[in-house]
Amino acid sequence: MKISRRDLALGAAMLAMPGVLxxxxxxxxxxxxxxxxxxxxxxxxxxxxxxxxxxxxxxxxxxxxxxxxxxxxxxxxxxxxxxxxxxxxxxxxxxxxxxxxxxxxxxxxxxxxxxxxxxxxxxxxxxxxxxxxxxxxxxxxxxxxxxxxxxxGNVVESEKLAAALSEFSRIGVLHESTGYGVTGADLVRKEIQRRNPRARVTVESYNQRAQDMTAQLVRVQRANAEAMLVIGLGADFAVIRRNMSRLNMNPALYGSTGAVTVPYIEGAGDLAAGTRAVNHAAFGRRPMHAAAQKFADLYRAKFGTDRWYGTDAANPxxxxxxxxxxxxxxxxxxxxxxxxxxxxxxxxxxxxxxxxxxxxxxxxxxxxxxxxxxxxxxxxDLGMYEMQRRDGRVVLELRD
Incomplete structure (x- = not known):
């Protein structure tokens, strides 16, 4: 087969282009x-x-x-x-x-x-x-x-959380003092008040890795909050939940995506039961869609039922x-x-x-x-989950 000069030039040009596969x-x-x-x-x-x-x-x-x-x-x-x-x-x-x-x-x-x-x-x-x-x-x-x-993102998450929280008249919001926490708290407060203009929202902030949030919680308690949302990371949420227990605070408890993670489950222990949180709905729906199920299987094959997957093979x-x-x-x-x-x-x-x-x-x-x-x-794409204690372990059930 005869190769033309044009073909040779084109081939050379392609080889000279570093991005071409x-x-x-x-x-x-x-x-x-x-x-x-x-x-x-x-x-x-x-x-x-x-x-x-x-x-x-x-x-x-x-x-x-x-x-x-x-x-x-x-x-x-x-x-x-x-x-x-x-x-x-x-x-x-x-x-x-x-x-x-x-x-x-x-x-x-x-x-x-x-x-x-x-x-x-x-x-x-x-x-x-x-x-x-x-x-x-x-x-x-x-x-x-x-x-x-x-x-x-904060915007979509705030819509999902506000849909649940706006059913209450008095709501407390505790948020970490980062961009994530400040933005999330502002968005969810505005969305709650848009949905329920009569709702009273008490907002308090805390620093990441603080070991005591009693002062903030007391102010929420004095506002007679019926429900409380935590916007932050799991380790801090566990501290907050233990502080709430000491204060005998029992409002309906919600967490953002970042809050309800393995460190919260590990740190709060039995106190985690009843907490509701927003997260991807993909792993809570049954049956899982094909890509979610394939990934769950790949993860379990490589890492087993570890702290990320959870101990229940059928329910990551x-x-x-x-x-x-x-x-x-x-x-x-x-x-x-x-x-x-x-x-x-x-x-x-x-x-x-x-x-x-x-x-x-x-x-x-x-x-x-x-x-x-x-x-x-x-x-x-989001779901509202509830944590429950069952057979000695925490499981999450998709509620909405």
Whole structure:
């Protein structure tokens, strides 16, 4: 077969383009920084485990166009924003890394958002909830062009929580004094009062890792709160629940997505029973949709029924969705973009992500993005769970 000069020139041009996929030994490299150790490692180590499963699954299937996938940089920031910035600088200095996952929290993610936007490589947010991460100039303005999110955002979460809390006349809200906590409390207060203008909402804040919240709780108690919401992380929520017990406080108790996690279950013990919380509905619905069930099976095969999965093989904890499965979905979305683009160049991957339509994720059944919408999660993707003590362990039942 005679090869024309035009064909030779085209082939040479393609080989000269570093983003074009071709069969070769060089791996496709991804990276991220997260809280792998420290008091909030359930989030960072969770998304790391999900990322590992996604990469292993892809490589067992032969990789992408013959190229294996590698988590080239996985760094520990302990949920500290300054460390996340330092880590991301190191990651971005590695030009072989083609896609990233956001850190495991709003503080670190807000700290690195401008850096990654200026760099241009695609990044997907698994957990951070503050709206300005994706929409720095407001939700009516364009999103950061290369930052996409599958997390449970404050806006949607506040709608789900307010629908339940607005049935009460007097409500207490305790929130951590971070961007996540402040934004979440403000949104849920406004949504409660929109739904029930006569509702009286008492709002109190606390610092992460505080060992006593008695003063804040006493003020909520004096307001005769019938229901109380905690917006924060699980270890702090456990302290709050124990403080409530000492004060003999028994309002209807609700937690945000970040609050009801493994450290809350472990730290609160039997006191966790009765707590209600918002989280992904995917792992609470029966039967689970195909991608959720497949992920649960993959996780159990690799890690067993551990603290993320829970001791009940048939009923994984919702923390498996909010932490581990979100990391799995982020990495798979990056890989899906590479496959569809046929390229690892940043502009091609971002364009492919902008054209994502009804991708079946483990956490969200139908993930779609457009250039104007970089947030995948919708109200119908959320469920309201109740914690119950059964056969010596905490189980979560989907109520709504």
């Amino acid at each position: 071709r069969a070769q030994s060089a791996p496709i490299k991804l990276g991220f920084t997260a809280a792998l150790t420290g008091p909030f490692n359930e989030f960072g180590e969770g998304i790391n485990r999900g990322a590992q499963i996604a990469v292993e699954e892809c490589n067992k299937a032969g990789g992408i166009s013959g190229r294996m996938v590698e988590l080239a940089e996985v760094l520990d920031d302990q949920l500290v924003p300054d460390r996340a910035v330092q880590n991301l600088r190191r990651i971005l200095d590695n030009r072989e890394i083609v896609g990233l996952m956001c850190p495991s929290g709003s503080g670190p993610t807000l700290a690195i958002a401008d850096m990654i936007q200026a760099d241009g490589r695609p990044i997907i947010n698994p957990q951070a909830q503050t709206p300005s991460i994706v929409y720095p100039n407001g939700s009516d303005k364009p999103p950061r062009p290369n930052l996409f999110s599958i997390s449970i 904890l919702i923390s498996l969705a909010g932490t581990v499965a979100s990391g799995y979905d982020c990495i798979n979305l990056l890989l899906d973009a590479i496959r569809r683009a046929g390229s690892t160049s940043a502009p091609d991957m971002v364009k492919a992500l902008d054209q994502t339509t009804d991708y079946e994720g483990a956490t969200i059944r139908r993930i779609s993005f457009t250039p104007q919408n970089h947030v995948a999660l919708k109200l119908e």
